[in-house]
Amino acid sequence: MDYAMLPTRTSEPPNAAQPVLRLRGLRTQFQLEDGVVNAVEEVDLEIGRGETLAVVGESGCGKSVMARSVLGLVDRPGKIMAGQVWVPAPPPREPGERRLGFRARREEARRAKVLPDAPPGMIDLATAEPELVRGVRGKRIAMVFQEPMTSLSMMHTIGNQIIEAITLHENLTKDQARQRAIDLLGRVGIPSPEQRIDAYPFQLSGGMRQRAMIAMALSCGPELLIADEPTTALDVTTQAQILELLTSLQDEFEMSIMLITHDLGVAAQLADRVAVMYLGRVVEQGELRRLFAEPRHPYTQALLRSVPKLGRDRNVRLAPVRGIVPHPYHRPSGCPFHDRCDSFIPGRCDTAPPPVITTDDGHQVRCVLYQEDSDDGHR
Numbered sequence: 001m002d003y004a005m006l007p008t009r010t011s012e013p014p015n016a017a018q019p020v021l022r023l024r025g026l027r028t029q030f031q032l033e034d035g036v037v038n039a040v041e042e043v044d045l046e047i048g049r050g051e052t053l054a055v056v057g058e059s060g061c062g063k064s065v066m067a068r069s070v071l072g073l074v075d076r077p078g079k080i081m082a083g084q085v086w087v088p089a090p091p092p093r094e095p096g097e098r099r100l101g102f103r104a105r106r107e108e109a110r111r112a113k114v115l116p117d118a119p120p121g122m123i124d125l126a127t128a129e130p131e132l133v134r135g136v137r138g139k140r141i142a143m144v145f146q147e148p149m150t151s152l153s154m155m156h157t158i159g160n161q162i163i164e165a166i167t168l169h170e171n172l173t174k175d176q177a178r179q180r181a182i183d184l185l186g187r188v189g190i191p192s193p194e195q196r197i198d199a200y201p202f203q204l205s206g207g208m209r210q211r212a213m214i215a216m217a218l219s220c221g222p223e224l225l226i227a228d229e230p231t232t233a234l235d236v237t238t239q240a241q242i243l244e245l246l247t248s249l250q251d252e253f254e255m256s257i258m259l260i261t262h263d264l265g266v267a268a269q270l271a272d273r274v275a276v277m278y279l280g281r282v283v284e285q286g287e288l289r290r291l292f293a294e295p296r297h298p299y300t301q302a303l304l305r306s307v308p309k310l311g312r313d314r315n316v317r318l319a320p321v322r323g324i325v326p327h328p329y330h331r332p333s334g335c336p337f338h339d340r341c342d343s344f345i346p347g348r349c350d351t352a353p354p355p356v357i358t359t360d361d362g363h364q365v366r367c368v369l370y371q372e373d374s375d376d377g378h379r
């Protein structure tokens, strides 16, 4: 295998401590005929270099819309209404690399100089020119989905699709791109990649298609891989293989991962940190072990009670989270979880949104139960 052919970062990170993604106050809405769906509300998140952040929560809590908002891929009529999506500014272009248009360059320069609240060396994708966003999407931040056919076309061989992804962002000849595609397919565990490169997606099993999609996502050596329920559609054995693959590729490519999952077991296997979402908001986030050992938000506690634990007495019944996620048009006032919460305080939890309480170790929880413990609650 020719290692020189594999994707490499185009630049050293300007600052190793700089996150690969920082969301601030992100709000994404769907304005529909019958009402407004606040799919993502005031989300603050950060992913460090090489870190895996799992975003968990029940169906409809806004995980996918949040992830898609990062890359400007929200389905219409969804729209980012507020907030910033900070990513490291692209490195200076290399000779021969596809150039940005005049408007995008002007915009880049304007942002680099003018935005007073911009973290140093970062740009806001939420307001960047579409051309700049396209330059980041696929190359620096890549996304894989639950259903590979979301990204793979039935009409083209997997090889041609990976080659196109490579040549869109990098100045390689078709032969070089093909060689890289073969290397990548081998890396993700596809046997006989020299032959399989010419297969159409429908000629591959579900697990192999998922591997091919991961190969395509890795084709330009992204800094951040967003994986939206990447194993949900797969059988348990293939699921385990894909998770193992993601872990080994993360080490090899030194990339960060945002893993969207409703499966706390999957989060436990892969994540360094976990963010728990409920009705569009992050209600708790912190380091994996801490969050699993000492969940603070009543929603996190309820989620964890609903999953089996190794060694737990077989006679102990698992308790599903009480009630159901409310209809998006009928969001409860105050804390959106109050009508399902065992610790509900009438007159308090149903009046104002709870503040974010941050502890010394950076653990955050949005719940009034912890308000007295801390003087540094905000919002």
Ligand SMILES: Nc1ncnc2c1ncn2[C@@H]1O[C@H](COP(=O)(O)OP(=O)(O)OP(=O)(O)O)[C@@H](O)[C@H]1O
Residues within 6 Å of the ligand: 030, 032, 037, 038, 039, 057, 058, 059, 060, 061, 062, 063, 064, 065, 066, 075, 076, 077, 078, 262, 328
């Ligand atoms: N295209 C759309 N049009 C209207 N509403 C949408 C659209 N896509 C998502 N939503 C709404 O946005 C909210 C968040 O959905 P989202 O798909 O992000 O949830 P999720 O946590 O990822 O759940 P799942 O795992 O089921 O995808 C939901 O209320 C959903 O109905």
